[in-house]
Amino acid sequence: MLRLENVSKHFGGVRALDGVSLSLREGRITGIIGPNGAGKTTLLRVMAGFYKPTRGRVYYRDRDVTSLGPHERARLGIALTFQIPRAPPEFTVGQLVQAAVGKAMYRGTALLAERDREEVWDRVHRVLERVGLSDYAEREASQLPLGLQKRLELARALALEPRVLLLDEPSAGMSPEEARELAGLVRDLNEREGLTIAIVEHNVPLATGLSHYMYVLHYGRLLSEGEPGEVLRDPRVIEAYLGAGYARG
Amino acid sequence: MAEIVLQVVDGLAIGSIYAGIALGLTLVYGLLRILHIAHAGVYVVGAYTAYMVYGATGSPLASMASAMASSALLGFLINRLFYKPLLDQPRYVPLMVSIALFIIMEELVANVFGHYPKGFHVDFLSRDIGLAGATVNTRKIVVFAIVLAATLLTWALTTKTRLGVASQAAAQDAETAMTLGVRIPLIIDFNFLLGSALAGLAGFLYGYYYGVISPFMGGVVAYKGLVVIVLGGFGSVMGAYLGGIILGLVEQVMTALYPDILPREAYAFIALIALLLFRPYGIFGRREMA
Amino acid sequence: MPIPEYYITLATLVGIYGVAALGLNITMGWAGQVNLGQAGFLGIGAMTSAILTAKLGLPVGLGIAAAALSALVVGAVMGLVSIRLREDFLAITTIAFNFLVVYIFEYYDVFGGSYGISNIPRPSIGGYELRGASYMLLTWGILALLVLLALRIQRSWMGLAFNLVRDDEQLASAVGVDVRRMKVLAFAIGAMYGGVAGALSAHFKGYIVFSDFEFPYSIAILTMSILGGLDSIAGAILGSFIVVVSPEVFRPLMQYRRVMYGVLIVVVVFFAPRGLLGKNAVARRLLERMLAGYGLGPGGKKKGEGG
Numbered sequence: 001m002l003r004l005e006n007v008s009k010h011f012g013g014v015r016a017l018d019g020v021s022l023s024l025r026e027g028r029i030t031g032i033i034g035p036n037g038a039g040k041t042t043l044l045r046v047m048a049g050f051y052k053p054t055r056g057r058v059y060y061r062d063r064d065v066t067s068l069g070p071h072e073r074a075r076l077g078i079a080l081t082f083q084i085p086r087a088p089p090e091f092t093v094g095q096l097v098q099a100a101v102g103k104a105m106y107r108g109t110a111l112l113a114e115r116d117r118e119e120v121w122d123r124v125h126r127v128l129e130r131v132g133l134s135d136y137a138e139r140e141a142s143q144l145p146l147g148l149q150k151r152l153e154l155a156r157a158l159a160l161e162p163r164v165l166l167l168d169e170p171s172a173g174m175s176p177e178e179a180r181e182l183a184g185l186v187r188d189l190n191e192r193e194g195l196t197i198a199i200v201e202h203n204v205p206l207a208t209g210l211s212h213y214m215y216v217l218h219y220g221r222l223l224s225e226g227e228p229g230e231v232l233r234d235p236r237v238i239e240a241y242l243g244a245g246y247a248r249g
Numbered sequence: 250m251a252e253i254v255l256q257v258v259d260g261l262a263i264g265s266i267y268a269g270i271a272l273g274l275t276l277v278y279g280l281l282r283i284l285h286i287a288h289a290g291v292y293v294v295g296a297y298t299a300y301m302v303y304g305a306t307g308s309p310l311a312s313m314a315s316a317m318a319s320s321a322l323l324g325f326l327i328n329r330l331f332y333k334p335l336l337d338q339p340r341y342v343p344l345m346v347s348i349a350l351f352i353i354m355e356e357l358v359a360n361v362f363g364h365y366p367k368g369f370h371v372d373f374l375s376r377d378i379g380l381a382g383a384t385v386n387t388r389k390i391v392v393f394a395i396v397l398a399a400t401l402l403t404w405a406l407t408t409k410t411r412l413g414v415a416s417q418a419a420a421q422d423a424e425t426a427m428t429l430g431v432r433i434p435l436i437i438d439f440n441f442l443l444g445s446a447l448a449g450l451a452g453f454l455y456g457y458y459y460g461v462i463s464p465f466m467g468g469v470v471a472y473k474g475l476v477v478i479v480l481g482g483f484g485s486v487m488g489a490y491l492g493g494i495i496l497g498l499v500e501q502v503m504t505a506l507y508p509d510i511l512p513r514e515a516y517a518f519i520a521l522i523a524l525l526l527f528r529p530y531g532i533f534g535r536r537e538m539a
Numbered sequence: 540m541p542i543p544e545y546y547i548t549l550a551t552l553v554g555i556y557g558v559a560a561l562g563l564n565i566t567m568g569w570a571g572q573v574n575l576g577q578a579g580f581l582g583i584g585a586m587t588s589a590i591l592t593a594k595l596g597l598p599v600g601l602g603i604a605a606a607a608l609s610a611l612v613v614g615a616v617m618g619l620v621s622i623r624l625r626e627d628f629l630a631i632t633t634i635a636f637n638f639l640v641v642y643i644f645e646y647y648d649v650f651g652g653s654y655g656i657s658n659i660p661r662p663s664i665g666g667y668e669l670r671g672a673s674y675m676l677l678t679w680g681i682l683a684l685l686v687l688l689a690l691r692i693q694r695s696w697m698g699l700a701f702n703l704v705r706d707d708e709q710l711a712s713a714v715g716v717d718v719r720r721m722k723v724l725a726f727a728i729g730a731m732y733g734g735v736a737g738a739l740s741a742h743f744k745g746y747i748v749f750s751d752f753e754f755p756y757s758i759a760i761l762t763m764s765i766l767g768g769l770d771s772i773a774g775a776i777l778g779s780f781i782v783v784v785s786p787e788v789f790r791p792l793m794q795y796r797r798v799m800y801g802v803l804i805v806v807v808v809f810f811a812p813r814g815l816l817g818k819n820a821v822a823r824r825l826l827e828r829m830l831a832g833y834g835l836g837p838g839g840k841k842k843g844e845g846g
């Protein structure tokens with residue numbers, strides 16, 4: 001569905017990604033884990049078009065989308081949630097979701113179409129209900145606690161009606177209870193609506209519980225991949241996470 | 250040959266005055282990121298202070314020193330009273346205030362001293378000498394030498410003293426510098442005092458060089474100064490100096506060669522637009538990471 | 540009893556500068572793109588229309604349309620430049636643009652050089668020449684049309700896209716907004732308003748010269764926008780009114796008029812950096828409370844509004 005071929009991304013001297021090839025299988029949940037600074041966010045951003053890879057190519061449904069900008073990929077159905085939620089002051093939760101509902105309207109004459117229309121707001125409310133933010137539509141987004149802002153990220157991504165959903169640490173800032181709810185929602189989106197999902201998580205149990213397939217990143221390279229069970233037994237992964245001593249002992 | 254020498258000497262002298270102004274701007278910009286248009290007002294006030302003190306004392310040195318002192322004080326006050334309270338506002342807010350202050354200073358000077366230019370003849374090293382076949386007035390060389398000396402001094406102050414080094418660090422990354430114990434407000438005051446004194450010096454030198462000053466002598470220079478600091482890379486002392494000198498030379502030569510294409514004041518802005526199209530981050534600037 | 544000529548002149552100027560300030564609101568207030576050279580766009584519009592009508596004898600209506608178009612095109616180019624620049628560079632570049640435009644007007648005879656262009660015709664309808672009150676009505680009619688267009692933009696997807704670009708470009712592109720295109724559009728539309736204002740002023744005065752479009756006029760227009768509130772349509776017109784009328788109020792202080800103007804800017808920016816009618820501005824809240832008292836408050840059902 002979405003495939004990276006030998007992708008590198010360098011920031012000055014930092015090699016955030018170094019020759020990574022992987023693919024998100026259609027209709028599957030793919031987990032991506034790795035220690036801090038492994039390059040997970042960079043990976044998702046390369047997929048969504050926010051970073052141009054230094055080397056390598058990105059394919060979406062066998063089409064080379066490397067040169068497409070993030071807005072074009074959003075329109076094609078690739079939706080990203082940001083690790084650090086984006087909620088500029090003075091926007092309400094509803095308005096931010098509305099902005100995504102309008103994804104097809106930002107070109108040509110549609111640009112001048114009235115945006116506060118009933119069917120638009122119906123869609124906004126449906127999406128908000130889905131993520132449990134119904135009561136917050138008129139609240140200023142930047143004033144919400146992190147957990148709710150994370151849900152807003154998800155709502156905004158869903159409002160794009162994507163085919164591929166890229167989630168960057170969706171459970172950060174959530175209580176265990178909320179995280180469980182979130183996991184249920186993600187599974188639901190995958191099973192009932194057939195969304196292809198990539199999920200980056202620090203919460204490893206959550207990621208392994210959801211994923212059909214997993215990749216482990218370390219220092220910008222792929223360290224391991226496979227079914228969640230296999231990956232967790234891989235000594236290199238254990239070493240990367242817990243240090244060399246633990247792996248031997 | 251003589252013609253070339255003349256043009257180059259004039260270009261260097263005028264460029265030196267631009268450099269004097271740009272040095273102060275760049276010191277302010279590096280720290281506060283404010284486009285300090287009012288700096289040109291400080292420059293005008295410096296020139297008129299020099300004029301008054303010279304009239305009273307007849308001493309070139311006292312005239313120059315008083316210009317630097319009054320400008321330093323004025324710049325310092327502008328920062329304390331107007332910029333400091335506005336640092337959290339969108340960037341165009343202090344910019345607007347700066348432009349308004351410039352208008353106010355210009356108009357006050359015009360109302361107090363009259364709208365017309367005033368003759369200001371400083372009797373100091375003003376002789377014609379032969380230089381490579383051309384006749385050159387020594388004032389031009391003095392202007393060049395004084396600004397060069399002031400630039401080297403500024404450069405030394407900002408790279409060799411503790412305060413200067415701290416200031417450079419703060420310009421790079423204010424937060425880190427602060428956690429390392431750098432007292433940012435002190436440095437800002439220091440930069441305003443130093444930079445404004447340089448504007449006062451430039452004001453004095455303008456009068457000395459042209460023999461005349463006017464309330465509106467800061468008009469275009471206010472904006473050219475900004476162009477110079479872009480050319481030189483924001484925040485860099487040597488860059489501002491070279492930017493000023495280069496602009497002076499380019500203006501002089503282009504106007505001499507092609508007097509009918511555009512007025513001399515236009516070249517600064519053309520250079521800017523050309524530069525930004527090809528190097529949108531400045532000559533020495535680097536692309537900033539998101 | 541006829542209204543004195545003097546008031547008609549003021550009202551016409553308020554309308555003309557209202558158009559210019561409204562354009563700046565769109566570029567700067569809505570889309571967040573700094574433009575310190577709006578007077579340059581007025582100049583482009585004024586010169587276009589003056590050349591077409593005074594020199595080539597085309598009808599005024601065509602002149603004004605061409606003015607809008609030429610400013611729109613130059614604005615789009617400026618927008619393309621703006622894509623590459625960060626905020627400060629853009630500010631300086633727009634200043635440079637204003638200076639350059641004026642130098643070109645001054646140096647080239649097509650634009651009348653330092654003598655300017657005179658005998659610019661007034662528009663006429665069916666042989667009746669519009670001047671005085673009728674020209675004022677034309678100005679306000681065009682202002683009204685452009686207010687309607689601004690309202691349309693504000694309520695459309697374009698308005699939302701502009702705001703997103705202003706506040707968070709990454710967020711904007713995440714929802715499918717082409718950030719660059721929006722910047723170019725915002726610049727072009729704002730410049731187009733400037734061009735129309737310039738043409739209106741040319742046909743109003745009958746004579747224009749390069750110095751009518753110097754940088755200080757850009758600052759005056761920006762002052763109007765900020766004064767009224769950069770994000771407010773009504774604010775642009777209020778700001779235009781205040782800036783046009785205040786020199787008249789300060790007339791007794793004659794020689795200190797420009798000083799007072801500077802003081803006005805400082806005071807406004809210090810005490811109402813978001814303008815009189817901007818979001819959350821004091822005057823706006825007062826006004827809304829008053830209107831609400833009469834049952835006329837903005838009953839926006841989807842606006843998360845508390846008090």
Ligand SMILES: Nc1ncnc2c1ncn2[C@@H]1O[C@H](COP(=O)(O)OP(=O)(O)OP(=O)(O)O)[C@@H](O)[C@H]1O
Binds near residue numbers: 034036037039
């Ligand atoms: N915009 C950037 N500019 C410079 N360096 C960057 C940038 N983004 C990421 N990096 C660097 O690239 C490396 C990978 O960063 P990335 O954010 O992708 O890691 P991550 O796996 O998402 O980490 P975390 O678990 O902390 O979110 C890090 O060393 C980081 O400092």
Ligand SMILES: [Mg+2]
Binds near residue numbers: 040041042083
């Ligand atoms: Mg990350």
